[in-house]
Amino acid sequence: xxxxxxxxxSFLEYIAKQKLIKEPKNLYExxxxxMQLGGKRLRPILTLMACDLFEGKSLEALSAAMAIExxxxxxxxxxxxMDDAPLRRGKKSVHEKWxxxxxxxxxxxxxxxxxxxxxxxxxxxxxxxxxxxxxxxxEVCEGQQYDIDFETRNDVxxxxxxxxxxxxxxVLVAAALKxxxxxxxxxxxxxxxxxxxxxxxxxxxQLQDDYLDAFGDPKTFGKQVGGDIIENKKTYLFIKAxxxxxxxDKKTLQNLFVSQTxxxxxxxxxxxxxxxxxxxxxxxxxxxxxYTKLAFESLxxxxxxxxxxxxxxxxxxxxxxxxx
Amino acid sequence: xxxxxxxxxSFLEYIAKQKLIKEPKNLYExxxxxMQLGGKRLRPILTLMACDLFEGKSLEALSAAMAIExxxxxxxxxxxxMDDAPLRRGKKSVHEKWxxxxxxxxxxxxxxxxxxxxxxxxxxxxxxxxxxxxxxxxEVCEGQQYDIDFETRNDVxxxxxxxxxxxxxxVLVAAALKxxxxxxxxxxxxxxxxxxxxxxxxxxxQLQDDYLDAFGDPKTFGKQVGGDIIENKKTYLFIKAxxxxxxxDKKTLQNLFVSQTxxxxxxxxxxxxxxxxxxxxxxxxxxxxxYTKLAFESLxxxxxxxxxxxxxxxxxxxxxxxxx
Numbered sequence: 219x220x221x222x223x224x225x226x227x228s229f230l231e232y233i234a235k236q237k238l239i240k241e242p243k244n245l246y247e248x249x250x251x252x253m254q255l256g257g258k259r260l261r262p263i264l265t266l267m268a269c270d271l272f273e274g275k276s277l278e279a280l281s282a283a284m285a286i287e288x289x290x291x292x293x294x295x296x297x298x299x300m301d302d303a304p305l306r307r308g309k310k311s312v313h314e315k316w317x318x319x320x321x322x323x324x325x326x327x328x329x330x331x332x333x334x335x336x337x338x339x340x341x342x343x344x345x346x347x348x349x350x351x352x353x354x355x356x357e358v359c360e361g362q363q364y365d366i367d368f369e370t371r372n373d374v375x376x377x378x379x380x381x382x383x384x385x386x387x388x389v390l391v392a393a394a395l396k397x398x399x400x401x402x403x404x405x406x407x408x409x410x411x412x413x414x415x416x417x418x419x420x421x422x423x424q425l426q427d428d429y430l431d432a433f434g435d436p437k438t439f440g441k442q443v444g445g446d447i448i449e450n451k452k453t454y455l456f457i458k459a460x461x462x463x464x465x466x467d468k469k470t471l472q473n474l475f476v477s478q479t480x481x482x483x484x485x486x487x488x489x490x491x492x493x494x495x496x497x498x499x500x501x502x503x504x505x506x507x508x509y510t511k512l513a514f515e516s517l518x519x520x521x522x523x524x525x526x527x528x529x530x531x532x533x534x535x536x537x538x539x540x541x542x
Numbered sequence: 543x544x545x546x547x548x549x550x551x552s553f554l555e556y557i558a559k560q561k562l563i564k565e566p567k568n569l570y571e572x573x574x575x576x577m578q579l580g581g582k583r584l585r586p587i588l589t590l591m592a593c594d595l596f597e598g599k600s601l602e603a604l605s606a607a608m609a610i611e612x613x614x615x616x617x618x619x620x621x622x623x624m625d626d627a628p629l630r631r632g633k634k635s636v637h638e639k640w641x642x643x644x645x646x647x648x649x650x651x652x653x654x655x656x657x658x659x660x661x662x663x664x665x666x667x668x669x670x671x672x673x674x675x676x677x678x679x680x681e682v683c684e685g686q687q688y689d690i691d692f693e694t695r696n697d698v699x700x701x702x703x704x705x706x707x708x709x710x711x712x713v714l715v716a717a718a719l720k721x722x723x724x725x726x727x728x729x730x731x732x733x734x735x736x737x738x739x740x741x742x743x744x745x746x747x748q749l750q751d752d753y754l755d756a757f758g759d760p761k762t763f764g765k766q767v768g769g770d771i772i773e774n775k776k777t778y779l780f781i782k783a784x785x786x787x788x789x790x791d792k793k794t795l796q797n798l799f800v801s802q803t804x805x806x807x808x809x810x811x812x813x814x815x816x817x818x819x820x821x822x823x824x825x826x827x828x829x830x831x832x833y834t835k836l837a838f839e840s841l842x843x844x845x846x847x848x849x850x851x852x853x854x855x856x857x858x859x860x861x862x863x864x865x866x
Contacts, residue, residue: 327683
């Protein structure tokens, strides 16, 4: 029985064989650098798994998996420039190791390169992959723009926030899965169901990320706990607390989230207390549960081998019980 | 008889109908801004002309023309950031009017959007357009990287310089033409010939740009005459002069091209004199002639209506007798 590690190994083996460094070296070395930095490779694994689920040959899905991973890493290079982030996966970000211009141009080439890898597919399947990939890539750009816009807005509605994380995070997970299904020749209904599984799981994952950023265990959570609070990020917790909190709590939050603090721990504790007492924590946990359930409901409806479907259940469960 | 103005009008009419501004506005407004800045629209016009030449319906080529123009303008947005250029077509560049992050992200979205416009084509024609477009886009990125690399190198060979301008400029002109031919269902031989016409004309055009930058008429040349010399750009003229000049001339050039000058006019005059006396000017003019002739030879070999071919001859001639 294949498991997640099997798919990860196949993908890593495939990447290792790619000759990502070509001329001009200054363009391709940063691409190779970020692709070698590691990461969980969740998205490409999902492409391979989905192809197998619908009885395709997962070897046939490797190029699509690679396109997804290249695109994801392109977006990391450019996001790191925009966020002025010096680190990525604990190592120097591309614009920090080289410079901003290198980050811009290598990122551009990487985006185009993700399309080049898709050249592997032609005919009707190729066309479906191209159009889905493009639609998704545009949504990811739009999601990033909404995220930037929300930084300077105080009236972000929950529905807007959900749309932002859907575009910025969930649709690429969903598309990764659907591309595997397309390659396997799955029915349209099954393609849509696996997309919905990914979209809802992606939303649950991102909401959980918001929650863990404030309430995760500092020992196991990869990033600084309270980072979002220090950076005044208007997460699901914040928006719910503003909506549900009493007048005092709202005022406190609004005052705390417009400036930089000299006492980060005090700010984190105050904000977390309001997140709890306002009911925002409960609502966030409910939302995570809701989207996780919706994901598994979509999975249940898929017409495929139940044993194979279990790998997805395990994947989803592992993802949602994580503490980092 | 259709002429170049006819094709330009069709394309401008088509652009005017596109709803380029969507949500999120901060992402799409910069895209709309640069697309409305004008420019000669040479590339999309060539796509329409090539489609007509091979008896396709030029209306069918509008989406491909748009993809080419979107891609070209995406590259301008990102190049302007990399070059720190405050102006584009006499107006503020995107990153100057908004900011660098907006330039990066809107550029990314514009690149993806150029693929979205290509979704119009499916089947075998769609696949051919996608693969040619991607190959070309990657070459444009590589050309830009070579251009950056050459800034800090003193040993650039003529063959390297020619490859750089081929990738940075000529292949997009060539691809614009070939895409029109693909849509019209031209034979592979004709597709290759029109590509060669565009590639050679693009090379001639860029070499002429190098020449006019130093020797153009200040009254009609759009940019500052001598701009390349002040910026120490290693153009065809410079590389040839280093190769052909005597020991003194070489030393003078090498010394002048490593620092900024306080006396721009003196530097320009000294350098132009060396370009002339070394024979670099003659060689550059010869190269322009050679590539222009190669372009017209390819055109001659194309099997198509001679009257229609004349429009391309006129186009090429108008391009090459320009003084700006």
